[in-house]
Amino acid sequence: MNHERDDEDPGLTRMLRAVRAEADPALWTRVRARIEARRRVPAPLAWAMRPTALAASVALLVASTTLALMLSTGSSVATDEDYATLADALVAERDAEAATVESAPAPAGDAASDSGSGM
């Protein structure tokens, strides 16, 4: 197909060129205001407001929250829910009490001499 052959069409071009738009001064005023506003924002804040930085911050927040939740769940102590039955829970409680009594310090020797051996 020879595109060059049909290249020029003065009538069509004249019609196409007759339509146009002008630059809008109000638009330039808006652009200038936006640039001035950006200049006033401190650089670190401007950087933090960038969409990429914002997205990175949100991603970091989600990741750290997830990690914190995982860690707290993993290190939790045994609770009542860990026992299958009430009997198991009671036995465990009794054992714990017994262990506490056994580990309590023995009474001191002079306490016994004061208890009634006489002089």
Added chain:
Amino acid sequence: MFESSGFARNAPVVQAAAADGGLGGAARGTSRHPIRPSFERGGAGLGIPNEAELIARLRARDLGALGELYRELGGRMTTLARTMLRDADEAADVVEDTLLRVRDAAPGFRGERGLTTWVMRIVANRCRDLLRRRKFTAGRPEDFDPLAESGLRAEPIEGWDLAIDQERMMAMLERAIDALPPEQREAVVLRDRLGLSYDEVAETLGVKVAAVKSRLFRARTALRAALRPPGGE
């Protein structure tokens, strides 16, 4: 009107740049990437006056230079955005974003591509993004007026055959442009409406000149068919 908002046509030039034959050291680009104004690269004479100097000032983040750029290219940027989007508000947003993007990216602009094609490419890309998103929105109403809705103005054509209703023909043409696929529409707007050269259109769209010609051929054929009277050849 523009004078009060930084659009003064005779904006002060950078003295150092002027004394340096139009370019300061930073404005020359590197030896690998010299700045070449578009008119030196076979542009259609639509290059910006003192383009190299303007690039230097843009690189230095000179706000006045950005205003000057808008004064030079604002009409073309707006025409492209409005023709592509057919929505004056969306087009304004695109132009606004483009100017901010130009300001942000100017320090890294090497000038291999002309300033005009670089800026128009940003506009075209933004329009394409919006059109892609618009695929999922409702279509246009039956009585949609492409010229009025987009805020474009049709000027009287010299030597127009008065027997033909120009306003009706222009509306038909705009509807036909609307019906073109976006890649053909942007080619026809850049070349036939804005008068960019084939090379500039190719640079703007990031395709080869042959692809531009092919798109233009198909677009013009469709436009002519749309304007042909019913039953006519």
